[in-house]
Amino acid sequence: MFLSLPTIHSTSFLHLLPTTTSFSINRRRYLTTATATGSDFDKTPPQPLLQVNDLKAKIVENGVDILHGVNLTVNHGEVHAIMGKNGSGKSTFAKVLVGHPDYEVTGGSVVFKGENLLDMEPEERSLAGLFMSFQSPVAIPGVSNDEFLVMAYNARRRKLGLPELGPLECFSYLMEKLKLVNMKPDFLNRNVNEGFSGGERKRNEILQLAVLGADLAILDEIDSGLDVDALRDVANAVNQILTPKNSLLMITHYRRLLDLLNPTHVHIMDKGRIARTGDKSLVAFIEDEGYETVSALT
Numbered sequence: 001m002f003l004s005l006p007t008i009h010s011t012s013f014l015h016l017l018p019t020t021t022s023f024s025i026n027r028r029r030y031l032t033t034a035t036a037t038g039s040d041f042d043k044t045p046p047q048p049l050l051q052v053n054d055l056k057a058k059i060v061e062n063g064v065d066i067l068h069g070v071n072l073t074v075n076h077g078e079v080h081a082i083m084g085k086n087g088s089g090k091s092t093f094a095k096v097l098v099g100h101p102d103y104e105v106t107g108g109s110v111v112f113k114g115e116n117l118l119d120m121e122p123e124e125r126s127l128a129g130l131f132m133s134f135q136s137p138v139a140i141p142g143v144s145n146d147e148f149l150v151m152a153y154n155a156r157r158r159k160l161g162l163p164e165l166g167p168l169e170c171f172s173y174l175m176e177k178l179k180l181v182n183m184k185p186d187f188l189n190r191n192v193n194e195g196f197s198g199g200e201r202k203r204n205e206i207l208q209l210a211v212l213g214a215d216l217a218i219l220d221e222i223d224s225g226l227d228v229d230a231l232r233d234v235a236n237a238v239n240q241i242l243t244p245k246n247s248l249l250m251i252t253h254y255r256r257l258l259d260l261l262n263p264t265h266v267h268i269m270d271k272g273r274i275a276r277t278g279d280k281s282l283v284a285f286i287e288d289e290g291y292e293t294v295s296a297l298t
């Protein structure tokens with residue numbers, strides 16, 4: 001997880017929900033009904049959860065431009081996958097969204113829940129409902145998993161004006177989430193990610209997501225290093241965390257994760273841009289043709 005203040009599912013998106021819209025929810029399509037007061041002309045288009053427009057960014061250390069104009073819209077309840085060859089800028093894009101200090105935005109805009117995301121500090125982005133699990137989650141020596149989760153969860157509750165949970169309530173809340181991710185309770189007493197295997201770290205990221213919640217969860221190669229059982233557990237947990245209101249942006253190289261999480265949109269990133277967007281059939285196209293075909297068209 002991005003180690004700033006915690007992300008949690010927020011109720012503040014409610015005012016953004018349109019009166020009438022058709023939007024995809026995980027694998028289903030829902031049609032909400034208009035309020036009876038207006039004509040068709042009153043129907044407002046769906047308010048995107050995330051709107052990225054011509055986003056450009058460079059690496060701070062060496063000034064190299066990596067993102068060359070990314071455009072992406074994620075609506076509530078959608079599941080997006082970003083694929084693309086190594087070094088095409090997928091992780092950079094994700095890290096720029098959460099405000100990673102290694103990168104500087106040089107152009108474009110990002111609107112999240114109606115707010116300018118680029119104006120927010122990383123902590124504010126997290127508190128606003130953005131969660132990211134990194135490709136290589138870091139360990140936090142000296143801080144136990146349960147301390148970390150309780151602290152993060154209660155910080156978010158304070159931010160939302162909710163009372164903090166006491167130790168007993170926290171314990172039962174965490175146990176419920178552990179079950180969701182199929183992790184043993186002793187993981188709570190261990191220091192965050194310290195001595196965890198690669199797969200355990202990935203599972204622990206999903207535990208953090210389950211505990212903290214998110215309006216938009218960004219999972220960067222959550223499937224790398226997972227055995228088949230762990231992959232299924234992680235996918236099951238993510239599917240249970242998804243609701244009609246929150247959304248998922250996953251970065252992956254592998255079809256097996258897509259089969260389990262069933263994205264509504266698949267994007268191919270190439271040379272720091274989204275070069276192609278489609279549905280899951282795009283994956284079969286890439287498997288047949290390779291990324292070079294996409295590169296040749298950009």
Ligand SMILES: Nc1ncnc2c1ncn2[C@@H]1O[C@H](COP(=O)(O)OP(=O)(O)OP(=O)(O)O)[C@@H](O)[C@H]1O
Pocket residue numbers: 059061066084085086087088089090091092093102
């Ligand atoms: N902090 C950094 N310092 C130096 N180079 C970087 C940094 N971050 C990204 N890069 C470079 O930017 C390019 C894009 O990297 P990025 O990690 O975004 O690619 P990716 O599409 O996620 O690749 P992969 O599929 O291999 O994970 C690569 O050439 C990478 O070496």
